[in-house]
Amino acid sequence: MPNHAATGGMMEMPGARYDHDGRDVSAAAPLRVLLIEDDEDDAALLLLALDNAFGLLDSACVDSLAGLRAALSLPGRWDVVICDHTLPGFDARAALAAAQAFGNTAPFIIVSGSMSESDAVAAIEAGAADMISKDRLPRLLPVIRREMQKSRAASDFQLVQAQLRQLACYDEVTGLPKRDFLAAQMAALPGAQVAVALISISRFSHIGRSLGMAAADEVRAQVASRLRKSVGSAGVVGALEAGRFALLLSGSDPAQLADEMARISNETGWPLRIGEQEVFVGLRIGVSLYPRDNSQFNALLVQAALAMSQVKVGCRHNIVFFDPAMEMRGNARWQMEQALHHALRNDEFVLHYQPQVAAGDGAIVGVEALLRWQQPGHGLVAPSAFIDLLEETGLIVAAGEWVLRTACRQFMAWKGVGVRLQRMAVNLSALQFSDSDLVPMVRRILAETGMDAHCLELEITEGIAMDNEDAVFDKLRQLRAMGICLAIDDFGTGYSNLGYLHRLPVNRIKIDQSFVRAIDARTPDSPIVRAIVTLARSLAFDVLAEGVETPLQAQFLDGCGCGEHQGYLYGKPLPAAEMMPLLLQGACGIAGVYSPDQPVCCPPG
CATH class of the missing domain: 3.20.20.450 (EAL domain)
Known part of the structure; x- marks a missing residue:
């Protein structure tokens, strides 16, 4: 019989081990089993059956609530908890409650020779995975396999959820937080005023068309790295769509903020090494101020975009602060655009x-x-x-x-x-x-x-x-x-x-x-x-x-x-x-009517 430590020590594994299909499972992860049982013979029989079925075991056997809590506090996660129903001073229902209070999520299976049907139903309703009668012990192995599959599926689902949350909150290429995270961070920054800067890589789409999307991603990643390094702990850098980034920076003096933005731009705009070639990138930066310009992050980002749109490509002055007049012009332009759609439709x-x-x-x-x-x-x-x-x-x-x-x-x-x-x-x-x-x-x-x-x-x-x-x-x-x-x-x-x-x-x-x-x-x-x-x-x-x-x-x-x-x-x-x-x-008669330098009329401006 394999040697299992009664307090949760690792079983000894001398040499190679093989499963029932002849596959080497020496390097496989062992099945971690927590056994709650006061009868040593019953415990030994259960562990022998599990060892024969699963090959590798990492087990612990406890017979008290204190021992249960100690076992649950060990590093790692138990794959399955198997509990006798009747124990000295407590029963399976009490053990289940203790395991749940400790945060245990492993399947909890009750093995009993004396548990009533009503108690079994109550235990399952309380969260037990199943109840196996000791006179029907061969059912235990398929139940464990079933619960392990369910547990793995749940674990995989949680992993996918975590990955989706990561993708939703963080940019895959740069690792920088996205828009929602930045919105939450704005209020947490110290200082009465926060600059919201929108930073765009000039002609980013042209980089993708000329060098390929992999090179464009590398440009984004390197610019993001430089922005992080340049900003340091003074602010928060985030990634937006395509070749755009957002920056939150505390500060109360617009002139000082302008100097800081210029420094960040200079430190970020050096040539990049993409593969075997040097790539020069230009940056355009629009800045709005919280709470002077607005109190909502998305509105501030729109205002920063309006300011950035005033930067001329190739111009040395690549940083523009938002002015309310820009919004008025932008709104007027938007309204005219909508009116032009109506003009086409309405003749x-x-x-x-x-x-x-x-x-x-x-x-x-x-x-x-x-x-x-x-x-x-x-x-x-x-x-x-x-x-x-x-x-x-x-x-x-x-x-x-x-x-x-x-x-x-x-x-x-x-x-x-x-x-x-x-x-x-x-x-x-x-x-x-x-x-x-x-x-x-x-x-x-x-x-x-x-x-x-x-x-x-x-x-x-x-x-x-x-x-x-x-x-x-x-x-x-x-x-x-x-x-x-x-x-x-x-x-x-x-x-x-x-x-x-x-x-x-x-x-x-x-x-x-x-x-x-x-x-x-x-x-x-x-x-x-x-x-x-x-x-x-x-x-x-x-x-x-x-x-x-x-x-x-x-x-x-x-x-x-x-x-x-x-x-x-x-x-x-x-x-x-x-x-x-x-x-x-058929003709325009003009001879002798106008003096040589007199315009016929003033064209509209």
């Missing part, structure tokens, strides 16, 4: 049309469709107030499709009443041009409206034309193959590659209005405009000058050989109905 956008005329006789050869917003309760909203937001939100793609469809329909409506126009010009934004559906969308609209592709001119900026050369060229080639005219808008404001410009399948260059407006009585000449016209003619491009406001400018452009003009000298952008009389007239 609040309208088109105004500005004439494009031939030099010399002023004959109207085309019109440019320009987007306007007739906002209920606000009137006509200037495009400068919403076009950038349309781009930023991506709404420009849907709005641009509406513009193109409406402009083509209007062209056909004018054609139906005898208006003779060579073209309708429509602007394409960078986001529209990058949309894979652009060419099919243009083809659909031309088919829907019945408009001749040769009468449509699509304008792109110089920046679009020079970006991603092969993809741009392919898309322009497809549009040109349909018969559509193409124009480069605002020419002269970018950095055109003349070799690439020569390859572009465009028809027209539009001189940016900033160059035209600079022509006045004091500077009646413009070498830049002359050079653009000469360049365009050498490449067989037509030329149109934008922003023509005075006869002096028109005369200079005529002398340069600029064939077409557009601007307030010939007419401001007008709704379709107001444009009709001018189109039926």
